[in-house]
Amino acid sequence: MSVPILLDPTNESRPAQREQLTRPASVKGLTVGLLDIVKARGDVYLNRLEELFIAEGAKVLRFRKPTFTKPAPPDLRHEISIQCNVVIEALAD
Amino acid sequence: MKPQLPDGLVAIVKRECATCVMVDPLFANIAASGTPLTVYTQDDPTFPASVSAIHDKDLSVSWHYDIETVPTLLRIENGEEVERTFGWSKDAWQKFTGITDLGADLPVMRPGCGSLSVDPNLEDELRVRFTSSTLHSRHVELASAEDEFESMFTRGWTDGLPVIPPTPERVLRMLTGTTRSPQDVVAIAPPNLVELTVEKIAINAVMAGALPEYLPWIITALEAVCNDEFNMHGVLATTMPVGPVIICNGPGTKAIGMNSGVNVFGQGNRANLTIGRAVQLTIRNVGGGKPGEVDRATHGNPGKLSFCFAEDEAGSPFGTLAQERGIAPLQNAVTVFAGEGPRCVVDQAARTPEQLTNSFAACLRATHHPKSVLSFDAILVVSPDHSRVYAEAGWDREKILSELYARLNIPGTELVKGALDMAEGLPAKFADRIVPKFKPGGILLAHAGGGAGLFSSIIGGWANGAMGSTPVTRPVLS
Numbered sequence A: 001m002s003v004p005i006l007l008d009p010t011n012e013s014r015p016a017q018r019e020q021l022t023r024p025a026s027v028k029g030l031t032v033g034l035l036d037i038v039k040a041r042g043d044v045y046l047n048r049l050e051e052l053f054i055a056e057g058a059k060v061l062r063f064r065k066p067t068f069t070k071p072a073p074p075d076l077r078h079e080i081s082i083q084c085n086v087v088i089e090a091l092a093d
Numbered sequence B: 001m002k003p004q005l006p007d008g009l010v011a012i013v014k015r016e017c018a019t020c021v022m023v024d025p026l027f028a029n030i031a032a033s034g035t036p037l038t039v040y041t042q043d044d045p046t047f048p049a050s051v052s053a054i055h056d057k058d059l060s061v062s063w064h065y066d067i068e069t070v071p072t073l074l075r076i077e078n079g080e081e082v083e084r085t086f087g088w089s090k091d092a093w094q095k096f097t098g099i100t101d102l103g104a105d106l107p108v109m110r111p112g113c114g115s116l117s118v119d120p121n122l123e124d125e126l127r128v129r130f131t132s133s134t135l136h137s138r139h140v141e142l143a144s145a146e147d148e149f150e151s152m153f154t155r156g157w158t159d160g161l162p163v164i165p166p167t168p169e170r171v172l173r174m175l176t177g178t179t180r181s182p183q184d185v186v187a188i189a190p191p192n193l194v195e196l197t198v199e200k201i202a203i204n205a206v207m208a209g210a211l212p213e214y215l216p217w218i219i220t221a222l223e224a225v226c227n228d229e230f231n232m233h234g235v236l237a238t239t240m241p242v243g244p245v246i247i248c249n250g251p252g253t254k255a256i257g258m259n260s261g262v263n264v265f266g267q268g269n270r271a272n273l274t275i276g277r278a279v280q281l282t283i284r285n286v287g288g289g290k291p292g293e294v295d296r297a298t299h300g301n302p303g304k305l306s307f308c309f310a311e312d313e314a315g316s317p318f319g320t321l322a323q324e325r326g327i328a329p330l331q332n333a334v335t336v337f338a339g340e341g342p343r344c345v346v347d348q349a350a351r352t353p354e355q356l357t358n359s360f361a362a363c364l365r366a367t368h369h370p371k372s373v374l375s376f377d378a379i380l381v382v383s384p385d386h387s388r389v390y391a392e393a394g395w396d397r398e399k400i401l402s403e404l405y406a407r408l409n410i411p412g413t414e415l416v417k418g419a420l421d422m423a424e425g426l427p428a429k430f431a432d433r434i435v436p437k438f439k440p441g442g443i444l445l446a447h448a449g450g451g452a453g454l455f456s457s458i459i460g461g462w463a464n465g466a467m468g469s470t471p472v473t474r475p476v477l478s
Helices: A042-055 A074-083 B018-032 B060-064 B090-097 B120-134 B148-154 B168-175 B198-208 B212-225 B232-237 B270-287 B353-365 B384-393 B397-407 B428-432
Strands: A005-007 A031-036 A059-064 A086-090 B008-013 B037-041 B072-077 B080-086 B139-141 B185-189 B194-197 B243-249 B308-310 B333-346 B376-382 B409-411 B434-436 B443-447 B455-463 B472-475
Touching: A005 B168, A031 A042, A031 A074, A042 A059, A042 A086, A059 A074, B008 B018, B018 B037, B018 B090, B060 B120, B072 B090, B080 B090, B120 B168, B168 B198, B168 B212, B185 B212, B185 B270, B194 B198, B194 B270, B198 B212, B198 B270, B212 B243, B212 B270, B212 B333, B212 B472, B232 B243, B232 B270, B232 B455, B243 B270, B270 B308, B333 B353, B333 B376, B353 B376, B353 B384, B353 B397, B353 B455, B376 B384, B384 B455, B397 B409, B397 B443
Parallel strands: A031 A059, A031 A086, B008 B037, B243 B308, B376 B443
Antiparallel strands: A005 B139, B008 B072, B072 B080, B185 B194, B243 B333, B333 B455, B333 B472, B376 B455, B409 B434
């Protein structure tokens, strides 16, 4: 019996390899983006983080996704990337 | 590549065909008349005896010129086919050749035989021979000792059940179910936002066990889920136990043998099960949406393997879901709904529409949580035994829905946090208000199920509207 040839059912793409940024030694003087995905009580967590970062000398910018059920819109992602040095995303309640 | 035929008359024949044998001597008459004649023989290179022939050994001429019957006579002018006749018809052959007494002693007509190029035993092989260049997917060659079924599990291509190996033969056969080009991009598949081609859908449809005639339904269902409105990304990623529920309407559901009756959500019907399965396999394999990765469901539900059914249109006293959603009568259509597993409503005593509606409303009230309001939609699938109660009372869709909504306006005192000794609930300010359980349009009514059983079914939804998922209805095109 001949061995069958199968057609690849996947998208045949490989994820792009991205180098992780080096972890900053200090957040002093950095701009920290806090992205609220708008799940319940995510803001409670982010409010506390904002207090802590400001106490460490960072500048904090707050962002919100329109809904937690969909990926962040490209414009929002771009805005965060040009305004912030680091970003923290609050996942869920 | 399509072979070029010489100008003049071209005949395609095979010795195995008695009609071809009968007309054999006529080819000499045609050749003698001065008309250029070229004969292609499919099987025996020494046939026909009356003139020499070219052996269409690989059946390239027969395949590319769509020869279904032998003998076929073609007229070629400037390299293009301008006319054809097939089988033996004395009148047609005489007109075609201009020889008024051609085959005068033969019967008036005799049907031809099937061309070898449409022989069911050869068709798959020929399709691969002549059309496989239309496929772009990577070839995965298995080792000789490899079990192909186990290999597909190992590669992560399955949903946990065995799949049919997607060989080029099977995928090309699947593609005969659509007029669309294999490289047409149908949608952008989440979660990896990949261009989803007809070819990739066909591969996954083969794996799911579908037949070519299901392919247009599968393509339409994927178009319906892969957009911002339905939000397949969120439906996949959510911790809630939902997946795409696919409801099919139109005469095509019967043509492809879908089930709308006994055990409609259950096992046993190939079309129902493989259409839903093909959609999920495509999202898994092409989109990259896998459980434990982007799919974060706490429990999921068995319908995430496949949840697809046809509506019982003939038996419905309240029209069809597709028509309610703007589809013309007799148009095939697919509606997709982000839903959990079905939940049975038992009412064996109601004999008036009011009593039955009270039961439905009480059960719908409990969707997801008795105190949850406005956040989730639901499908109420009414069975034939229950719909008879409405039919006898003359209640149509509008009446049933308005009576349901009227019974699902809930006093805020029952909904606020702490009420009924449950922490879940609305803020206290809603205590003096009446709040509807469902938003307008939040209850979808469908008709399906076996002819016996005073049971209906509720399929609870997921986060509704722009923040979650909205049901989508699309016409099915070939």
